Amino acid sequence: MSDTAAYQGANATPYEPGFGDYVLLLKPRVMSLVVFTALVGLLVAPVSLHPVEAFAAILFIALGAGASGALNMWWDADIDAVMKRTARRPVPAGRVQAGEALAVGLALSGISVVMLGLATNLMAAALLAFTIFFYAVVYSMWLKRSTPQNIVIGGAAGAFPPMIGWVCATGSISVEACLMFGLIFMWTPPHFWALALFMKEDYHRAGVPMLTVTHGRKATRVHVLVYTLLLVPVAIGAALTSIGGPLTLAVAVVLNAWFVVGAFRIWRRDETMAEADNYAVEKAFFRFSLLYLFLHFATFLAEAALKSAGVGGW
Amino acid sequence: MTFRPEHELHRRRFSRNLGLGLTLAAFVALVFALTVVKVKRGEPMQGYDHTYSPALLPKEEGKP
Incomplete structure (x- = not known):
């Protein structure tokens, strides 16, 4: 051992987390989806907010989502450490203590709810x-480890942001807000089950009762198809409400036809076929699912812009 | 003469303190902006009781 190495060893200190480590606790990628969908919900609403209030509303909705991400990382540190996809998160990687994640999550939850209530209205804060x-x-605490339907019910949490955005502007829940909620809620299961089909070892190792583990891969393929078919009327229905119009309807028809074809191809395959091409169809379906949701919400926004120019909407 | 080597630990701590400081400053600015927006839109109020006071409104012409 050299003198330098001995010196460094003697001065070894525990890891000091940087600001970025705490930002990662908030799951920035999930937050970006929350910001986008909440912003669409807020902008397509028939009532407009002052730009400062709108900015504050989106910021505190995103902060609330980040807070729930930190609480999830605190609770799930044990299974995150086992899964390849999540092993580098700050808590399982040892950069942030689990207790710190809990403190950050609780503090930001309180701040985001109170500030959203003050900036907009109590209904939005309660949601x-x-x-x-x-x-x-x-x-995280109850369903994720106890039922293979965890993804279905957990999807509701990700589906609330556009509804909260709408409520921030209008102060009440309407059919449009419910359909935006329904769009993300019904989209989540096929999106995650497609991922589970080609990331099979991860969930199996962690002992999370994913549908692929509890009911088998054939049943998962059936579920992907069924949920995709159930998603279609919700997506088309949203296009027929006041947030839709001819453009939204046309885009919804094309996107849903494409999505159903993808789900049908997944349903038709078995494991031998999937392993032969390294899950190419499942991976393509998963990638398209991201585009599917983005384009739906982007089209709601485009339709609102067209409507304000006097050409869009019904 | 003081000897103060810059350790990796100090750099990380500084980044954390700077990030937190900037976040708090941004939060204060946002609360101030929200307050200005909401106060400007509020009903005319008397400073001491925070109740709606039509007496403070400017009188319209032709009315007593």
């Missing part, structure tokens, strides 16, 4: 509080 509770307690 945000319920969303955090739903994701952290109902999904």
Whole structure:
């Protein structure tokens, strides 16, 4: 051992987390989806907010989502450490203590709910509080480890942001807000089950009762198809409400036809075929599912812009 | 003469403190902006009791 190495060893200190490590606790990638869908919900609403209020609303909805992400990382540190996809998160990687993640999650939950209530209205704040509770307690602590339908119910937490955005502007829940909620809620199961089909070892190792583990891969393929078919009327229905119009309907028809074809191809395959091409169809379906959701919400926004120019909408 | 080597630990701690400081400053600015927006939109109020006071409104022409 050299003198330098001996010196460094003697001065070894525990890892000091940087600001970025705490930001990673908030799951920035999930937050970006929350920001986008909440912003669409807020902008397509028939009532407009002052830009400062709108900015604050989106910021605190995103912060609430981040808080629930931190609480999830605190609770799930043991299974995150086992799964390849999540092993580098700050808590399982040892960069942030689990207790710190809990403290960050609780503090940001309180701040985001109170500030959203002050910036917009109490209904929006109550919905945000319920969303955090739903994701952290109902999904993470209760259902994730106890039922293969975890993804279906957990999907509700991710579906609330556009509804909260709408409620921030209008102060009430409407059919449009429910259909935006329904779109993400019904989209989540096929999206995650397609991922589970080609990331099979991860969930199996962690002992999470994913449908692929409990009911087998054939049943998962059937579920992907069934949920995709159930998603279609929700997506088309949203296009027929006041947030839709001819453009939204046309885009919804094309996207859903494509999605159903993808789900049908997944349903038709067996494991031998999937392993032969390294799950190419499942991976393509998963990638398209991301585009599917983005384009749906982008089209709601485009339709609102067209409507304000006097050409869009019904 | 003081000898103060810059350790990796100090750099990380500084980044954390700087990030937190900037976040708090941004939060204060946002609360201030929200307050200005909401106060400007509020009903005319008397400073001491925070109740709606039509007496403070400017009188319209032709009315007593």
